[in-house]
Amino acid sequence: MATLGEVYEKSFPSRRPSPWELRSWLFMRISGILMLGLLLGHVAIMHVFGGGVERISFEFVAARWSGFFWRTYDWLLLVLALLHGAIGARIVIEDYIRRDGLRVLARSVLYTTTFVFLALGTIVTVTFNAPGGG
């Protein structure tokens, strides 16, 4: 049975995996598998069936977020998608931006943006109060 490090090295033979690199690589796979259900479910419910985007309104969101389940679902998807996307974008930055200073800058902008959006999304999902109490 191959260890995780060996599986990783098969993909990146010229890189010695740092623990952080190995963890983020593994996170991409785990979050990807989790999102396969969460995201395709989200797409099916919100975009394809039942009228799709046509029926989305404040009232729709309020009804949806009146329960614990969909709030947790949406928040989990937010966190997984944002972190998955940020790690992916970081790899793109590492690959294409060759100048050291510029790369550090791009990375900083990416991390800051990710943090701000993660905080914003979390605050909105957690603190939203459906009108009429929810």
Next chain:
Amino acid sequence: MSAAPKQARAGGEGRPIAPTSVAASGRAPPAARLIGIVAEVDETGGRTPYSRTLYRGGEGMWSWILHRVSGLAILGFLFLHILDTSLVALGPEHYNNFVRIYKTTFFRPLEVVLIAAVIYHSLNGIRVILIDFWERGARYERPLAVAQTVLSLVLFLPAAVIMLRPIF
């Protein structure tokens, strides 16, 4: 240019790809320059010519490019989507006003493109995971690519029809 040559990544395709220099010199084809691939370092430390590396315009290279492009597109929409959903905190008028944009005839096809990106990226991700972790994954690379394409279309085409029907 300073520092040691940076390594390009295979994005989990299970393929050795490596440092740059030919790409920068402009001898590599445009697609190769785009993805930053150049030549492979062989065991003696010398560079294998570009023409002998694995990505020279085959399906693997295109699926790798599509995976990046679809991923970045989805991330872009995710930022917008977090902003639009945050409008619920400001009240019904703000949220409903904004969401109206998504319901326009102009936006519906873009929504379909988004769903195509999500389906492609999801199934291609599964393919990458299988090649990484399943010991026969690399051997069944071509059948996996075919299965991914077929399954993507099976999921996408009906979804596209359902989504676009209202605007016709």
